[in-house]
Amino acid sequence: MFDLSGHVALVTGAGRGAGAGIAAALAAQGASVAVNDLVADRATAVAEQLVASGARAIAVPFDVTDAGAVAASVARISEQLGPIDILVNNAGVPDGMALVPFRDMTPEDWRRFVDLNLYGSLNCIREVLDPMVDSGWGRIVQISSGAGRTGIAFGVSLYGASKSGIEGFVRHLSQELARSGVTVNTLALGMLFNAVPDDAPEGSVAALGRSVPVGRLGQPEDVAAAVVYLVSDEASWMTGQTLNLNGGSTTD
Numbered sequence: 001m002f003d004l005s006g007h008v009a010l011v012t013g014a015g016r017g018a019g020a021g022i023a024a025a026l027a028a029q030g031a032s033v034a035v036n037d038l039v040a041d042r043a044t045a046v047a048e049q050l051v052a053s054g055a056r057a058i059a060v061p062f063d064v065t066d067a068g069a070v071a072a073s074v075a076r077i078s079e080q081l082g083p084i085d086i087l088v089n090n091a092g093v094p095d096g097m098a099l100v101p102f103r104d105m106t107p108e109d110w111r112r113f114v115d116l117n118l119y120g121s122l123n124c125i126r127e128v129l130d131p132m133v134d135s136g137w138g139r140i141v142q143i144s145s146g147a148g149r150t151g152i153a154f155g156v157s158l159y160g161a162s163k164s165g166i167e168g169f170v171r172h173l174s175q176e177l178a179r180s181g182v183t184v185n186t187l188a189l190g191m192l193f194n195a196v197p198d199d200a201p202e203g204s205v206a207a208l209g210r211s212v213p214v215g216r217l218g219q220p221e222d223v224a225a226a227v228v229y230l231v232s233d234e235a236s237w238m239t240g241q242t243l244n245l246n247g248g249s250t251t252d
């Protein structure tokens with residue numbers, strides 16, 4: 001089950017964190033993987049690790065919010081690895097994101113979230129979609145957050161709004177594509193291992209983990225396993241869904 005041999009995946013924001021775990025899991029299942037990140041060194045390091053493990057992988061540093069760079073990079077991936085038939089829109093945390101209440105934000109602050117989580121994902125989807133539809137097979141996974149589904153007083157209102165927006169888009173897209181062989185789903189993640197800032201007081205990770213019903217924060221492997229299922233042949237009847245992956249933090 002879940003054999004991805006012969007498929008070509010693009011994972012955005014895969015230079016670290018959940019995206020690096022997703023890239024590794026897709027490669028382990030046999031996919032060729034294009035490892036994207038805004039930070040070239042991160043993408044290169046992950047791609048080199050995958051190649052060292054025997055996978056077919058390349059680093060493709062680009063900014064997903066730059067439509068021209070996305071188009072050029074997708075063309076390069078197609079030349080080097082073949083047409084992309086798996087897209088994981090994982091990049092979603094703007095560089096240096098801070099927790100800021102709405103009243104303290106400016107319209108420029110809003111734009112960074114909308115640019116990354118809406119336009120960034122749309123740019124990538126747009127470039128890969130026609131070949132997927134033409135071939136009759138494709139998988140798109142959008143990584144979202146519980147903050148897109150529930151109000152929280154953490155200072156993440158625009159982050160949450162941009163995640164809600166792309167989740168809504170994905171639902172519509174799934175219906176437009178339902179007969180094409182292309183599925184589109186969203187994973188709404190709860191707090192991962194890196195949710196606690198490096199300078200947080202000692203014990204913060206454990207304390208936050210205890211607040212999760214299963215008793216720990218999420219790991220890249222938790223996210224990666226769900227992505228492997230969603231992009232598999234076996235998941236062809238799964239489309240248009242937003243799945244919570246959060247250690248039981250919400251149960252709706």
Ligand SMILES: NC(=O)c1ccc[n+]([C@@H]2O[C@H](COP(=O)([O-])OP(=O)(O)OC[C@H]3O[C@@H](n4cnc5c(N)ncnc54)[C@H](O)[C@@H]3O)[C@@H](O)[C@H]2O)c1
Nearest residue numbers: 013017018037038063064090091092093145189191192195
């Ligand atoms: N970490 C959490 O607790 C958590 C919780 C819920 C949802 N999520 C979601 O999971 C996904 C991954 O989160 P993470 O914590 O692993 O992220 P992260 O910040 O650790 O890594 C994401 C990578 O994305 C890259 N990136 C940022 N902007 C980019 C751009 N414009 N173009 C290309 N790459 C870009 C960064 O350079 C970084 O290496 C995100 O969509 C995030 O919103 C994370």
